[in-house]
Amino acid sequence: MIQGLYEAHLPVSNLEKSIEFYSKLGLELSHRHEDKLAFFWIEKDKSWLGLWETDKVELDYHPSIRHIAFQVSLEGLKNSVSWLNERGLEAREAFGFEPHEPFMMAHNGMAHAKIHFYDPDENSLELICKIPNPKNISKRMYLSEWEKLNEEI
Incomplete structure (x- = not known):
């Protein structure tokens, strides 16, 4: 039934700073949703990482x-x-x-x-x-x- 990881999420305090960081790792930005959420491809069209700007990072x-x-x-x-x-x-x-x-x-x-x-x-x-x-x-x-x-x- 389960064939792999589709997505994972992390809390971040500053979305712009995190977008810059994950871009340095070579991950491709897939899309942004509103001002508080961005998705990066881990494997293009297969799995991604969601970054949520939130105080939960604490x-x-x-x-x-x-x-x-x-x-x-x-x-x-x-x-x-x-x-x-x-x-x-x-x-x-x-x-x-x-x-x-x-x-x-x-x-x-x-x-x-x-x-x-x-x-x-x-x-x-x-x-x-x-x-x-x-x-x-x-x-x-x-x-x-x-x-x-x-x-x-």
């Missing part, structure tokens, strides 16, 4: 709200820290990992490599890709450590 962050994870390729993820820096953005610490490179979280025969950063309202954004985990490694580590470990296997 809600304290929790992973169940104010979070979006964007799927990227492994090669893209390997260059993500410099890609963010080129846009005037910084990766942030997450799950105890410093933001100098992507990190791995592995479980149940699969693994995910990721890096986290914030938008102007401190909504939590993530660049992530799924990576096979045939040896069922369950340790959390930096991506470079993961690659070295898998070379030895």
